[in-house]
Amino acid sequence: MKEFGFSITKDRQIDYDQNDHRLLNFVLENEPSFIVCISCGGCTATCSAGNLIDFNIRKLNILIRRGETEDLEREINKCMLCGKCMLVCPRGINTRNVILKIKEAIQKFR
Amino acid sequence: MTKKVVIIGGGIAGMEAASTLSRMNIDVLLIEKKQQLGGHVGEWDHLFPNFRNAREITRSLLYDLQDKHIKICTSTEITGISKKSGKFEVRTTQQQTFKADSILLSTGFDLFDARKKEEYGYGIYENVITSVDLEQKLKESNVLTMASGVIPKRIAMIHCVGSRDEKSGYFHCSKVCCITAVKQAIEVKQKLPHAEIFCFYMDLRMYGKKFEELYREAQEKWGIQFVRGRLSEAAENMDGSLQIKSEDTLSGRPLKMNVDLMVLMIGMVPSESTTFLGKMLGIHFSEDGFINHDDIHLENNLTNVPGIFTAGTVTSPMTITDTIADARSAALKIATYIS
Amino acid sequence: MTYHHFVIPFNIGVAVLFAIILVKFTIWIVKLEPVDKKLIRKNFFSIKTLEAVKESFMEGLLHRKIFMVNPVLGYMHMSLAFGWFLLIVFGNFQAQFYTRTVIHPPHYPIFFNFFVTSPDEYLFKASFEFLMDLLLLFILTGLMIAITKRFYSRIVGLKKTTRLKFFDRLALGSLWLIFPLRLFAESFTSGIHHNGNFLTGTLGDAFAKFLPVEQLALPAWWGYSIALGAFFIALPYSRYMHIPAEILLIFLRSFGVRTRRNYSSYSDIEVRSCSRCGICIDACQINKSLGMNTIQSVYFLRSIRENNVDDEKLFTCMLCGRCENVCPVGIQLSDLRVTQRTKNGVRNTSSYDFLNPPPYKIADVVYFAGCMTHLTPAIKKSMLKIFDIAGVNYYFMDSDKEACCGRPLILSGHYENAAKLIDYNKKLIKKSKAKVLVTSCPICYKTFKEDYRLDIHVMHHTEYILKLVEVGILLLEKGDSRVVYHDPCELGRGLGIYEEPRILLEKVSRLLPSDDEKENALCCGGSLAGFNLSSAQKNAIRDDALASLMKSNPDKLITSCPLCKKTFSRGTKVQVQDIAELIASSAYVPEKKKISLKPEAEPVPVLS
Known part of the structure; x- marks a missing residue:
């Protein structure tokens, strides 16, 4: 059941200065195409996993770019690596390698 | 002795350049491969941003071509061009040879072949049409229907088809599609007041005079809705309507929608004629496949080959306004060059 | 005389070699998966063993597959392996005929011409002497190609030859010396005693004219023995370990042992069986189209041996299977790469517990x-x-x-x-x-x-x-479009489906041949396995594949994979279609009512 009303929640402002950007830098270094995303959402629209469950790869990627990596591990594990996102990306981002690199970074900086 | 200029391509850029040159007492030969002059504007019914009838433009340009300095060859293609001691010799499919002091390339653009974007289903699903198909339909008939003849209740306009898309092979922005979508959405709404219209866009580029105003009018007066998200694919339902998938990136959630008609806003790509002639003449192209300018600010009608000039969409997608200005500027550059 | 101190290096070498091989083989076999051991027990006393013997002979000695790919390279491998083998076999016969005993020290036939210099007659003496010289010459010609290949690899048609490590250098150096030293040793001895056949005899007489052959002979025999000893000791730690490993591989494979999902002891044997012939480098499109030659199977297997597998070698490969197709040793190169991805890649913790089965439908x-x-x-x-x-x-x-x-x-x-x-x-x-x-x-x-x-x-x-x-359910109309067919990697090399699409295409169109088809088909570049290839790199691979397919100037390019179709259609103006599209547009409904299938017609497409 969804909770309404007042509750203590985390500050929803992105604190860019406080955030940890190691993960982003690792992904960028190992898969430079990650930088050219324009958040068109094509990947999320076509996503096989996103079709079955709440999973938004574009949003995860932009959050990583802001240094927001909370829940990232749980979320990224929903990906099935099917590759549809790679086929629709208008910027030619190597999305599957981005996923592998994110997973690698999670293990590295855990 | 009067100087002579051969203009290749009789679209609006070639026509405007021809009349401008003739007013400077320069002899012009205008060569067009199609039967009629006017180029792609001839395919259009009404123009953004003020819904002006497109025929007014071609009619006005044609009127200005009635001049003793202008000779017109339609249904003619170029087979070869050679340069001898500063003069060009142009050979055509009609077995004619023309001498020229300068050549103007105004061979325009081609429309992106929407079948290349297979996931959108053009040529596969009967209720997927392009912006040009829609313009034809608007021109020919007072009502807009689905392939089955039924009046569509919901229509999606898909931006950036063949533009800004690595997968189509074209990275560039075609500049006119955003505002065209807004214009056509309004026109559709005028014909079908009960239809819902959605524009799926990545970025809305309303950079021209009165563009932003038209966008606002589309929302305010006509209730057109805008979804920020690129379409990933379309699937056909049993009744021929389409299920489209996109992300509503502003709410951060995948979006699924059934629509009766889908209009693909196809982009401008370098024309085959330009590529053919450019290669023949040793002209440099930029990475997007359009003709390159060495000096993009000050010499934007010049090519790397002296005596060969450009006007209009051979160098990049342009609106009609920009094309006309570019053609006049080209005429002036040519006049300076040959005198 | 059957002994001299100079045979010591050779004998030590042989003893060490056999001991190490024995230990290695034992460890490999003990470590095999239980299911593999079961296969060995089941198939050991069967025709499969004989088949393995035949294959060992054909591939291990004659190098038939290398011959088929590259005759010069094949000759080189064959002359060294088969020539040496025959030299040992006939050397033993020669010794046995001379001594009229079956058993003699292992070094005896190897250094036979040192020990036997008297003109005593024995059965087939002349023939043996001629044959031994001929075999030596045969090996030396192969050796010359090998040396030339090392310096000018293009001569044998390989664009890039493999690079070497220390033990490889030692083994290679001693291998290069063995046969020239044998030639010199035998020639010098012949020079002293004025015997020897067309090669050693002629050379010996020539040397005797201007060289102090009596002082040179013994050092040459020492050199020959040391070269042999050094080669045998270096062998298990060098690339030449592939020779015994391949024999074991052939037997195990023949019994049905395979590399499966995880890297096993058998995989290890496969990795050690690579002869570094480098044929895989030429087959690889990442080399041909991108000029990248660090990740090919031969280097990948080396990185497994040296325990320095990196991401580039692991994840650049498209697993198209072209290298596996030409590998003369028959190593499961694609499967090995996958097992290493499992071993060295990122641990994936996905559970996919969100998968709830959707409604299904009963159907045929x-x-x-x-x-x-x-x-x-x-x-x-x-x-x-x-x-x-x-x-x-x-x-x-x-x-x-x-x-x-x-x-x-x-x-x-x-x-x-x-x-x-x-x-x-x-x-x-x-x-x-x-x-x-x-x-x-x-x-x-x-x-x-x-x-x-x-x-x-x-x-x-x-x-x-x-x-x-x-079965006559689908009727097709013959069209006249000229088409060329692209074999998708996973369908062709992956599962051997080559004929079905071609039979269908013959029925509805004019099928044109292409340069690279069936087993040799090129990958479209769209592969889901090549994780770290950029889109520009994929496009370069695609464009080369397209250039090959478009040579016959077809009206349509037909394939049978959505990914190949998508990849190709972005790179050409020619229409790219899946075979299903062409069939659907050529199919028509028969006038007669539906035909029912006979129950024995298998497999059943099943009618409603």
Whole structure:
């Protein structure tokens, strides 16, 4: 059941200065195409996993770019690596390698 | 002795350049491969941003071509061009040879072949049409229907088809599609007041005079809705309507929608004629496949080959306004060059 | 005389070599998976052992497969391996005929011409002497090619030859010295005693004229023995370990042992069996189209041996299988790469517990379009049209809420996670009670065939459509378009489907041949396995493949994989179609009513 009303929640402002950007830098270094995303959402629209469950790869990627990596591990594990996102990306981002690199970074900086 | 200029391509850029040159007492030969002059504007019914009838433009340009300095060859293609001691010799499919002091390339653009974007289903699903198909339909008939003849209740306009898309092979922005979508959405709404219209866009580029105003009018007066998200694919339902998938990136959630008609806003790509002639003449192209300018600010009608000039969409997608200005500027550059 | 101190290095070498090989073989066999050991026990006393003996001879000594790919390289390998083998065999015979005993010290036949210099007659003396000289000459010609290859690798047609490490250098150096030293030693001895045959005799006489052969002979024999000893000791730690390893590999393979999902002891034997011939480098499109020559199988296997597998070697490969196709040793190069991805890649902790089975349908045929096919709707639509024309009662399993087949996860090395998707899809397939599973995607097809263990017929749509045509359910009209066919990697080299699409195309079009087809087909570059190739690199591979396919200037390029179609159609103005599209547009409904299939007609496309 969804909770309404007042509750203590985390500050929803992105604190860019406080955030940890190691993960982003690792992904960028190992898969430079990650930088050219324009958040068109094509990947999320076509996503096989996103079709079955709440999973938004574009949003995860932009959050990583802001240094927001909370829940990232749980979320990224929903990906099935099917590759549809790679086929629709208008910027030619190597999305599957981005996923592998994110997973690698999670293990590295855990 | 009067100087002579051969203009290749009789679209609006070639026509405007021809009349401008003739007013400077320069002899012009205008060569067009199609039967009629006017180029792609001839395919259009009404123009953004003020819904002006497109025929007014071609009619006005044609009127200005009635001049003793202008000779017109339609249904003619170029087979070869050679340069001898500063003069060009142009050979055509009609077995004619023309001498020229300068050549103007105004061979325009081609429309992106929407079948290349297979996931959108053009040529596969009967209720997927392009912006040009829609313009034809608007021109020919007072009502807009689905392939089955039924009046569509919901229509999606898909931006950036063949533009800004690595997968189509074209990275560039075609500049006119955003505002065209807004214009056509309004026109559709005028014909079908009960239809819902959605524009799926990545970025809305309303950079021209009165563009932003038209966008606002589309929302305010006509209730057109805008979804920020690129379409990933379309699937056909049993009744021929389409299920489209996109992300509503502003709410951060995948979006699924059934629509009766889908209009693909196809982009401008370098024309085959330009590529053919450019290669023949040793002209440099930029990475997007359009003709390159060495000096993009000050010499934007010049090519790397002296005596060969450009006007209009051979160098990049342009609106009609920009094309006309570019053609006049080209005429002036040519006049300076040959005198 | 049967002994001299100079034979000591040789004897030590032989003893060390055999001891190490024995230990290595024992460890390998002990470490094999239980299922593999069972296979060995089952097949050891069977015809399979004899087949392995024959194959060892054909490949280990004659190098038949290398010959077929590259005759010069084949001759080089054959002259060294087979020539040396014969030299040992006939040397032993010669010694036995001379001494008239069967048993003698191992060094005796090797240094026979040192020990036996008297003109005593024995049976077939002249023939033996001639044969031994001829074999030596045979080996020396091969050796010359080997040395030339090392310096000018282009002569034998290889663009890039393999690079060397210390033990390899030691072994290679001593190998190069062995036969020239034998030539000198035998020639000097012949020079002293004025015997020897056409090679050693002639050379010996010539040397005797201007060299102090009496002082040189013994050092040459010492040198020969030391070179042999050094080679034998270096062998187990050098690339030449591939010789004994390959023999073991041939036997185990013949018994049915394979590399499966995980890197096993058998995989290790495969890795050690690589002869570094470098044929895989030339076959690789990443070398040909991108000029990248650090990741090819020969280097990859080396990195496994040296325990320094890196991401580039692991994840650049497209697993197209072209190298495996030409590998003369028959190593499972693609499977090995996947096992290493599992071992060295990122641990994937996905559970996919969100997968809730959607409603299913009881049907005769399950159609699984595949993820990619949803981005090529023309294929999907054509297949549905074909099902409708044929009147098939089908269940479109992944029409909306689809789960991936699991193959992309397997290719990334995450077999355990793929198993969860496999399990999910398998349940759906079973529930439908269908007898046939048809898929449009060769990537899915491969995993349905290999990993799902379904007890129903699994068919790619090329096979299924051909079946429909063969039993007369689907009638086709012959068209006159000139088409060229591209074999998708997973369908062709992956599962050997070469003929079905060609039979179909012959029926509806004019099929043109192409340079690289069937086993030699090029990869389109779109592969889901090449994880870290950029789109520009993929495009370069695609463009080279297209150039080869377009040579005959076809009207259409036909393939049978949505990913190949998508990849190619972005790179050419020529129309690219899936075979299903061409068939759907050529198919017509027969006038007569539906024909029912005989029950014995297997596999069953099943009518409603």
